[in-house]
Amino acid sequence: MLVYITNRTLKKTPKTGVVTLSHEQILTKLRKPGNQKDAIYTGLAEGDYQKINFYPKGKEQDLFNSISEEELAKPWVVFLHGFHQDVSETIEKAHKLNKIHGVNVVLFSWPSRPNPIKSFDKKDIKAQLKQYLISTIGYAARPSLVSFAAGELKKMLDDYYTNYKPARINAEASTTDFYAALKLINTHLRPHVKSSQMTMIVHSMGNYLLKRTIADKGALPLIFKNIICHQADIKASDHSSWIPVLYGYVTQDLYITINKYDVVLGASSVYRLSQRILDIERMGSSTTIRAKRNHQGYINNTVKYIDFTDGRGIENKHEIFTCPGQGRDYKGSYDPLEIDQYVVDLFTRILAGKKDGLPNKKGNKAAGFACMKTIPNIYKPDLIVEDPDLCQWSDEWDCLISSLKAFVDPYRDGIDDGPDPDFDDF
Secondary structure (H helix, E strand, C coil): CEEEEECEEECCCCCCCCEEEEHHHEEEEECCCCCCCCCCEEEEECCCCCEEEEECCCCHHHHHHCCCHHHHCCCEEEEECCCCCCHHHHHHHHHHHHHHHCCEEEEEECCCCCCCCCCCCHHHHHHHHHHHHHHHHHCCCCHHHHHHHHHHHHHHHHHHHHHHHHHHHHHHCCHHHHHHHHHHHHHHCHHHCCHHHEEEEEECCHHHHHHHHHHHHCCCCCCEEEEEEECCCCECCCHHHCHHHHHHHEEEEEEEEECCCCHHHHHHHHHHHHCCCCCCCEHHHCCCCCCCCCCCCCCCCCCEEEECCCECCCCCCCCHHHCCEECCCCCCCCCCCCEEHHHHHHHHHHHCCCCCCCCCCCCCEECCEEECCCCCEEEEECEEECCHHHHHHCCCCCCEEEHHHHCCCCCCCCCCCCCCCCCCCC
């Protein structure tokens, strides 16, 4: 089931009764609230998710009253999407959350891809692209990952130059609407859902919208069992200064996911380099600490960092939470669309509000994950890929290695790995 809340412009707005719209009738422009306090409209997706039935403002209770007791008894996830998303893409992700993880979804959809893509001369950013590939992934990544990243980054940068700034402007303009959406959920849905069965996943640039909402409103109007900050496209350098605020809105755990070789976050970093911004590391691709710096650091010691880097099938992926899983025997053909089933199962438990099953001691293993021997709480898949070429043909375990044995602690004393960043931008 999908409840769809949006501040996008609608082709037709519901005045007195329910209005049914297709994806194409939900537009790319930000809706202006006019004389209303917020610009949101709330709808309920039909069974195949191809049409949304929108309710008039003030009549949202009718929508929630139409949800059966059977559906209310299931886990519910608030999903805040990121950059580069049209209507169909966001709805498809919500559908995957439902199908893969067995959760109902409340999607807040905002216009994060407002303009048609325009091409530009990539010679202008050749130096920045090379700098990123060498300094960020080139020295550590497997050759296949570097090659893939170089090709994909070039494809993505047209969209970044066209839409990145406009999307962030829309995010900044959406804080009142996102707050209103959470308040609506708290009023009409939360009382009918078990306290253990409402979680939130915030993806990519959605974390920028979340951070701005907290800054603008000073609070969130809804309490969750768990919150996942998934592959966050927001600067890593100051997250210890605001992420702990989220603990006021979770009753169990707060997670930050990481993939160092995430190609979408790589495009964000290259774009920022081209804009002469020095602080390029994104929260969803960094587990690095600046030990000698005076700021609050990259790492918070209470958050659970799930570092998927080099996990089976993770590669350069950005949308890890929507990937299907593969068998645990690690034998047979290799499907690049699939990831380690242990990763999928972890997301399912967290999104359902259950205990994550992660090891509770440093150096221990549980549920397919290992807890690294370092001060922050960093968890990695127990087995990580050593050589993807071997994995494509080998039916043995020799292409996988222990993450505990391979892990190099980046938090040892004396690390200093670059110039001080520019903290004016986030």
